[in-house]
Each structure stands twice: as C-alpha cells, then as structure tokens.
Amino acid sequence: MSLSQNEFLPRAEATLAQLEGAVLDALSHHGKPSVSSLADAFREDARLSPSQLAQELCPGPLSPIGFAALVMRDLLTPEDAVLEGTVSEARVVTGNARASGSLRVTCPLIVLGDLEVAGVLEDCGPDSTVVVLGRCTAWGLQTSGNFLVLGDLVVRDVIQGVYNDDSLVVAGDLTTRFLDENDHDVTCYGEVHAEHHLENGRSGEEASSLASTFLRPEFWNIDLGELHHDTLFERIQKGEPVFTDAPQPRQVREPDRPTAEELEGLDIEGIATQASKNARAKDIVYAQRKTGEVWLMRPGSLPLHIFDGKQFLGQEMPPALDVKQRASERVTFWRKRGDLFLEIERFGAVVQFHAGYNNGSMRTFRFAFATSDAAAQEVRRLEARYEGDFLRVTTGVPGRGPLERELAKYGGPKTEYTSAIVDGTTLVTRDDERQRFDDEASALSALEDWIAGKRQSGFDLKILEWKPFGLLGRR
Template sequence: MLLIQEEFLSRAEAVRARLDGATLEALSHHGDPEVSELASNFRDPRMEPSQLIQALCPGPLSPVGFAAVVMRELLAPEDAVLEGTVSEARVITGNARASGPLRVEAPLVVLGDLEVAGVLEDCGPDSTVVVLGRCTAWGLQTSGNFLVLGDLVVRDAIQGIHNDESLIVAGDLTTRFLDENDHDVACYGKAHTEHHLENGRSGETAASLASTFLLPELWDIDLGELHHDVLFERIQKGEPVFTATLQPRRVREPDAPTAEELQGLDIAGIVARAPEDAHAKDVVYAQRKTGEVWLTRPGIRAMQIFDGNRFLGQEPQPALDVKQRASERVTFWRKRGDLFLEVERFGAVVQLHAGYNNGSMRTFRLAFETSDAAARELRRLESRYAEDFVRVTTGVPGRGPLERELANYSGPKAQYTSAIVEGTTLVTREGERQQFDDEASALGALEEWLASKRQAGFDLKILEWKPYGLLGKR
C-alpha cells in the first residue's frame, strides 16, 4: 500500500479541520498539527507508509501522530502479530498483538489497537510509538515518545525514563503503579492509578513511598532507589511485585548521628581532646552505650576514633609482618551511610581500617601479648558493632560487590590494584580470573592475593562498592 502525495495531503486538510477534543489536545502536546509539516516530509509523489513515518522521526509527536490519523482514513486495515523486537519502522494498518514481551527500537505506528501480553519497552529517541486505538500491556517502560489516542491500560506498572520525550494519552490511563520519574507524562482523559509517583520525585522519596506497596526486594531506602529492572522482570514472569496490604511507610535514617545517639555524650570534651583539629559537626558516628565517637571531614582529613576512653593511634604503631597472611578478617558496613570498618588479625596484632566508601580511610594497629588475646579483641569488636553495622563478605547488601583497592606510593609513580570476589571467582584489576569450587575458597585466595600485594609494598587504600569501584561497576 502506497501513499499518494496529492491524495494524502488533501485528506490531511479535511482531517485537520475536524480534529477536536482530547484527540486534538493530545496531538498538539508538542505543537499544533500542521499539513505543511507533513508536506515537507513527503519526499516522493508515492511513499510507503513506513517511509513517511521514518522521515518524521525522531521528532515531536504532533506530525507523526497527525500522519497516523490521516493514514487510518486511507489504508485498508490489516492485523499483524509482533514478536520480540521491532527493529525497523513499521505501520500496522489494523490491530497488532504480541504474545510475549515487546521491545520497540524503531518507529512503530498502529492504526488500530495494540495488545502486548507482557512488558512493552521502547527505546527513545529512536522508537516513537503511536497507537490510535487502545493500548494494553502488563508493564510499560518508556524512554521515547509514546502517543495513545485511545485508552492506555497497563496491568501493573508504567515507568517513565529520561526527560527528553513524552508519554501522551488522549483517552483514559489505567495502571496500578505509575512512576513518572523525570519523564513528561500527560493524560487528557482520566487517570486511574493506585500509586502515582509524580515527575520530579527524588530517589529517596520514591523508595520511601514505594515501601508502602512494593515488595521489599524492589526498593532500597538507604540508596534511595527503586529496582525497576527487577520490577519489570518479575512482571514479565508473572511473579508478585505488590504487597498484599499497604505497609507502614519506611523513611531513611539520617547518615549523621541522631540527637538520641548523641544524648549523654560529652561531644565538646571529646572534640577538645582530639589529636587533630576537629569540630562537633565532624561527628559521623556515635555509640552512646560505649561512648565511642568517630570524627572526620570527608575528603579533607582521615578518621579519628575515640573508643570511649582514648583516641586510637596516639601510641606508636606496632610493626606488621607483611609476609604473613591475615589470620582472620571481619568487614562491617554501616547500616545507614557509607562508613565501613574492616578488622584484620595477624597473630597477636589487630589492624583496623575505618573510612568512607570511595573516600578517606585511616588504619590503626593494636598489639597484644598473645594471639588468643588478639582473637578475643576481634570477637569483642564484632559484638561492639553488630547493632549498628552489617557484616559483609563479598558484597554490601543492596549496593554491590565489595572491592578492595590497594596502593603503592613507594616508587616514582603511584601504583594501584584491586580485587573482588564474584560468587566463586576472584577477579583482579590485572585481568586475572580464578574460579573455585565455593565462595570460601575464593575468599581464601583473596587473602593470598592480599598477602602477595603487601609483600610488594601495597597497602589498603579504600573499600568501595558498586557503582564506584572499577571492578564492581562492570
């Protein structure tokens, strides 16, 4: 079926004269529909419908939507079945149906209804989608221009992605969960939603609001994130994503110590005793039951730790035999914020690394008379931080792989290296990948790798988690 220029533009004039109501409002969202715009893209006297649509895209919705309305009056309806991915510009003159998920990577115009028995995903800006009839799907992830002149009915969730394109509906919009994020969403009919996160919501607000109706695996209060990819994977698999009943709203606790945590602590007195210049506003962690206080200014000076009686690190640091492997290691991550504490025992020496994810860090060493005494100290520290910190091995829960970065500043040029454990594989920045039978063996290999790097003059520089770590962000 070809479009004849003279006939098409003549019909466009007639269609334009009778456009009104919600249809005209939706078509005008990106500007008034103009016949001249269609004429300027009619490059040959006869064109395939898909060629005209391709010529109008990418671009505003008004001309491509207008062209689709004109096509509906000229082209005989013919239904189509869509499968998997739309990778080339297509015009379906009748109804279109997909029996599974549908990914749209090129312009798609449906002059009738579009039914997707799965998740519908577009890929803006290359994937302009226009549906003149009713559009239904289980889920919709849209980053491109998406126009529906009938009703849009999405069973579970709609996610807007990026702020360059628009989702425009002339009819009614119905879905259980609409997350506009920073996407332009406009409905000229009635919007029926149970849960609606409006354009401009912050990540922290989104996670907090979602905690009332989405399953806990789909949001992270500490990171201020919704796990949209997991959400739509579950929708596609038919797995539950919503809680059976509304839950109490969760809010992110502040990174800084609360007034309750500071109650009874002589912060002014502790700050005055600090071996380095410090202020009360520099308190990043406080434990009322032990009197412990951590002081730091991220990116400016290293951590100062008052353990309730004294500041650590004021006595001479005991020597460490870098040839030996750590006898045991315990890594903690603060349940809120990005503070970490890693404790290593080397025989009768306990070494503590305290700092921020991707930030400043300080190392302290404590010597004991026997290895047993050092082991008891490590157990005491485990108990001391169990309430406020989470113990981690290969990853920080909800955040990503735990990456250790080491530095060697002894040469003319600083050297860096790092390693992570992915499941049962040890991965290093040098490109090494060692596969083991279980995670414990991989962690044992990590200890050997750390010992070899210490012997080469490297020391721990920082602990990081995805997305900051060079390995973890892959």
C-alpha cells in the same frame, strides 16, 4: 501501498480542520500540528511508503507523526497484524496490532487501530517513537521514548517513565495500578486512574519508601533509595505477583548521622575541639552512647578521627608490621547508615584497624600486644563492641553488592591500583585473574594469599567499596 503527496496534503488540510478536544490537545503537546511539517517530509519525492513517512518524521516531536498517522488512517485500508518479540524496522500497521508476549520497540511503530500486548511493552528512546490511534493495552509499560496514544491507555500492572528527554502523551484515559513517572514527562488529557502514583521529580528515597507499602520487598531498597524496575518487569512478564496482598507499613530510611537520642550525654563539642581545630560537631558520622565512642569525618577535607570514649586513636607512633606475612585473621563490618566500614586484621601480636566510608576516605590504626593471644582477645573485644551497630560481612554488603577491596601502590613513576572480590567460589581480581575453588572458604583463603602477595609488592589497602562504585562489582 504508497502515499501520494498530491493526495496526502489535501487530506491533511481536511483532517486538521476537524481536530478538536483532547485529541487536538494531545497532538499539540509538542507544538501545533501543521500541514507544512508533513509537506517537508515528502521533499522531492512525490510518493512515500507509510514506513518511509514514519522514518522521515521520527525521531522528533510527536505532533507531526501523530498528525500524519491520522491522515494515513483516512487513506489506507485497515489490515491487522501480529507482532512478535522486537520491532526493529519502522512499521505502520493500518489496522489493529496484537502481540502474544512481550514487545520491544527500537524504531518507529505506528498503529492506526488498537494495540494489544499480552506482556510487557518496552520502547527504546530516542530511536523509537510509538503512536497508537486507538486503544493501547499491556501488562506493563516501560517507556523512554516518545509514546502517543489517542485512545485510552490501559496497563494492568505498572507504567514506568525513563529519562526526561521524551514524553508519554495520552488523549484518552490512563489506567494502571502503579504509575511511576520518575523523571519522564507523562501527560494525560483524559482522566488518570492509578492506585499508586509517583509523580515526575520524585526522589529515589521517597519512591522506595512509598513503594514499600504496596510492592513486594524484592523490588525496593530503602537504604539505597532505589526501585528495581528491571526485576519488576521481568516478574510481570512471567505472570508472577509483584504487589503485596495487603497494604504494608511504610518503611523509612534510617538517618545516616547519629540521632539526638544516640548523642544524648556525649560532649560532642568538647570531643570535636580535642580532635582538630578544623573539626566541628556536625562532622560526627557515628556515635555509640554506651561506650562514648565518636567518629568525626568531613568528606574531602577532614580525616577520620575516632574517639574511643577515653582518647583519640592514633596518637602514638604505630608499631612496625611485617607486610610479608599473611593475616592471621580478618573481620569486616559494614554499617548501612552512612555507608561506614571497618576492617580488623590481626598479624600475630599486631592488630590493624581500617575505618572509613564507601568509596571515600579511610584511616588505618595499628596496635601491638605482648602476645598473639592478647591480640586475638582484642579482636574479640572489637567484634563485640561493634556488633549490632555494624553488620559482619565477608563477600558482599547486603542490599548493595560485592565487597571489593582496592589496594594502591604509591611508589614508582605513577600510582598503581588493583582490587579483588570473591564472587561465589571464584576469586576475581582487576589484574584479569579468575581462580575457581570448590567452596567459598577456599576462595576467601586465596584472597588472603593474594592480599599478602600484593603487600609484598608494595601495595596496601586504599579503600573498601561495593557496587556500583567498585570496578569489579559492576561487571
């Protein structure tokens, strides 16, 4: 089955003269269709197969390939096809096409009739271009490439646009339960029937907040401002429910900075003045009204200052610390608001206190006590002070990812870095070590030995971080 240039171009002239309405509008979305754009595809060859013509016109704007598909429909004998798994070679189906499960398209796919997918339909722009001249139906649609439907597009559950390079264009009506344009160009020349619609340009924070009213909680994260689309489409493919049974109250992300209520009664201006001549009241990142504690920090320019309600920490010379010893205990807290962390280590009668924000800057404070028991009591006091505002963590930060400790060694010809996480019952380090243990407690004990060993080698804690910033957390 091949296409003759001498037959194809005259038929294209006749087809172009008949184009009108929404079909012409959709074909013109990337520019007016023209016969010359099709003539260029034939080059010196007098004949092309349908798939060869598709390859010549793709990737590229939708107008030429959409126009060519209409001409092919007039010239080719309809023949239905069953599609399975992945379409990885350019293909033209002259009749209707059907997939009994999910369908992934990684190259041009042209369907001159209807396309029915009993699962999730996913394209892979920019390599893929999908053109359906008839009706297109699926359970879910993830589109990152150019996708043209000249009939109706009906997607049972969710349509997600990915990236802003290409377009989803529909000449007929678009019907789905949840349409998330994200940053993708989605244009419908018919009517849009979507129960939930997030338009192009929506922010992640707005999307997750709105989605909390109708999607199950595992598909959105208010703190990170994310929708978990991959998990969402996995569930759709499995036929599992993704929507709530009834509308839910809208969740809103708590502000990073302290609220007016939290600051009530605190002399922030006075505290900022005591901290540094460069400190300003707007640099406050944490406040605890019951104790009067205030953290002042300006990322990139102002080091962390902690006012404990009476004085600023770190005003006196810190006591010496024997880095050869293993920590007697470790307590780690994380605050989702502002992504702040604090880690308390005790080394016998010395308490070391690290505070900072995710993948940012950190400051360390150190205090000596008369006895180990007195130092342990101080750790308990600090635990009680921050519980409630902060969440106690061990191996991961809920809703974020694995907790990674990065250490740095600044002596020598160049700075060295290393880090470690505990993944289940395995200690994983950036030095390509993986030590497996019978339980998590044993892995955490091994982490303490690893930290002590690194400190003996001249390393010290640089920062705490979590996925996606931590190098180990995103493996």
